[in-house]
Amino acid sequence: MESKPFVIPETIHPIRAEIDPACLGADIKTLCTSALGWGAAGTAVIGPEDLVFDDKRLRTMATKTDLDSMSTCWPLAYPIDEIKKALFAYDKGIFLYIDVNIDLPDDGDNPEHNKNHLAAYRKIHEIISAVESAAFYMGHYLAMGFAAGNCRSVFCMEEGQCSAATVAKGCTAPYKSRPSMSAAGIDPLKTAWKLHLPQPDPDRPFLSGLVMVA
Amino acid sequence: MIPPPTPEPEKMEILRNLAVTHGASGASIIDAGDIPVDPRVRFKCMIPKCYMSGRCGRCPPYGYSTEKTIRILNNYEQAIFFHVRVESAIIAAKSLSNSITSGQADEAGNLFSLGGHCMLVYSLVRMIRKKAMKIGFCRTEGFSASNCKDILCFKKKTCRELNGSGECRNPEMSVPSMESAGIDAFRLAAKIGWEIFPIGAQCEPESVKRGMLMGLVLVG
Ligand code: SF4
Numbered sequence A: 001m002e003s004k005p006f007v008i009p010e011t012i013h014p015i016r017a018e019i020d021p022a023c024l025g026a027d028i029k030t031l032c033t034s035a036l037g038w039g040a041a042g043t044a045v046i047g048p049e050d051l052v053f054d055d056k057r058l059r060t061m062a063t064k065t066d067l068d069s070m071s072t073c074w075p076l077a078y079p080i081d082e083i084k085k086a087l088f089a090y091d092k093g094i095f096l097y098i099d100v101n102i103d104l105p106d107d108g109d110n111p112e113h114n115k116n117h118l119a120a121y122r123k124i125h126e127i128i129s130a131v132e133s134a135a136f137y138m139g140h141y142l143a144m145g146f147a148a149g150n151c152r153s154v155f156c157m158e159e160g161q162c163s164a165a166t167v168a169k170g171c172t173a174p175y176k177s178r179p180s181m182s183a184a185g186i187d188p189l190k191t192a193w194k195l196h197l198p199q200p201d202p203d204r205p206f207l208s209g210l211v212m213v214a
Numbered sequence B: 001m002i003p004p005p006t007p008e009p010e011k012m013e014i015l016r017n018l019a020v021t022h023g024a025s026g027a028s029i030i031d032a033g034d035i036p037v038d039p040r041v042r043f044k045c046m047i048p049k050c051y052m053s054g055r056c057g058r059c060p061p062y063g064y065s066t067e068k069t070i071r072i073l074n075n076y077e078q079a080i081f082f083h084v085r086v087e088s089a090i091i092a093a094k095s096l097s098n099s100i101t102s103g104q105a106d107e108a109g110n111l112f113s114l115g116g117h118c119m120l121v122y123s124l125v126r127m128i129r130k131k132a133m134k135i136g137f138c139r140t141e142g143f144s145a146s147n148c149k150d151i152l153c154f155k156k157k158t159c160r161e162l163n164g165s166g167e168c169r170n171p172e173m174s175v176p177s178m179e180s181a182g183i184d185a186f187r188l189a190a191k192i193g194w195e196i197f198p199i200g201a202q203c204e205p206e207s208v209k210r211g212m213l214m215g216l217v218l219v220g
Helices: A021-037 A055-063 A067-073 A080-088 A115-137 A151-155 A188-194 B009-021 B039-043 B066-073 B096-102 B110-134 B148-152 B185-192
Strands: A042-046 A092-098 A144-146 A207-213 B026-031 B078-087 B140-143 B210-219
Touching (some): A021 A207, A115 A151, B009 B078, B009 B210, B026 B185
Antiparallel strands (some): A042 A092
16 A cells, blocks of 8 residues: 555644553554554554664764764764663554565665665655654654664755755755664664564565654 | 752742743743653654754754753752743744744744744743842753744854854853753643643644743742
8 A cells, every 4th residue: 555645633632741551552553553554564562672772783873973874873973872761761662664575775875766665765754754743743742753774865865965964954854754763773673573573584675664652 | 969948939929920921821830850851852853853953052962961951950949930822823834844944934924923932932031030040049040942043043054152163142042942951841831731732844723722832940
């Protein structure tokens, strides 16, 4: 199924002082259904303890100074433990993946010119940002989404460098582009294995994303 | 550590009144210990990346870390927390998000109108801090709403603290926003009983009753 644009609810309710766990569970279920409707092939409700981190990668990111590839490496300027601390503050999240029936070679942060590759990466970014937005308007204003791949290759392939990393500009696709899970130090494949999802085959491309909800 | 002294209720009431008489649509005296600080709030400035993240000395990844904010809060007993109401026709206007990120004024004037409301929050924070010192408090700390680059340095190309001499152009007025320092202003407002809505770029004026900008002044 093709991904559809997210439509905000007609009425937005005020933010609640405390989120009732039952209510959070029900909202997450709704978000999973929406994600499937927007084109996800599968979803899983997770807790932060289900995330598998690649600490070596986090450490590399924290010492990286190459601004040109910053969008792959958010949150570049943060101490290693900060992003982990933030992720562990969430109660729940939605891990989702899409069907990729094509070869998806790792092009690093080079521009992605192959139309099929581009469509696959765009799709995962769009679903993740749609789920994150839906959660936000449900009152889960701290919802945070992570997609897959390098957003510069997908949304800014004609630009010389990442616009968000250039001091005087902002991101060119703030409502679509999300940092990858790997950029946050999460190993998507190992996380999927831990969740016993049907998809992960190390020989096939696996595009997944994550939305943490509080 | 010696706990900070409890401020006299009459003095706190003077400050609360000051906020309301000078334009706040509501103000409360709160315990500093009730102010929630959360690392996720600061990350929300970066994921998805706000156009100002990395462009203003007070905005993430710069500005106060959550640890620094917690250390500051620990030095205070009470605070004035206030809000400035913004009509949904302004804060949820269709064109607003583009105008904000591009810095180009829209025909309806919503960008400048919102800027005026933000300026009011900055002014109230400054006013309360000044008054607090006048009536006998010996230290204050202020937090505002929005980034100071768009409000206080709108006409300047870059933030001087970040890209120039390292010194802020407006040291008296410029304070970090609550969210940039990791303070969960939404939760705090909801706990007090203020009706606050999640308003994002896709919002329509009809879908929310109103918007709200908030400011916080710690006194001790
Ligand atoms: S007031 Fe201007 S110079 Fe000072 S921190 Fe803000 S943007 Fe930078």
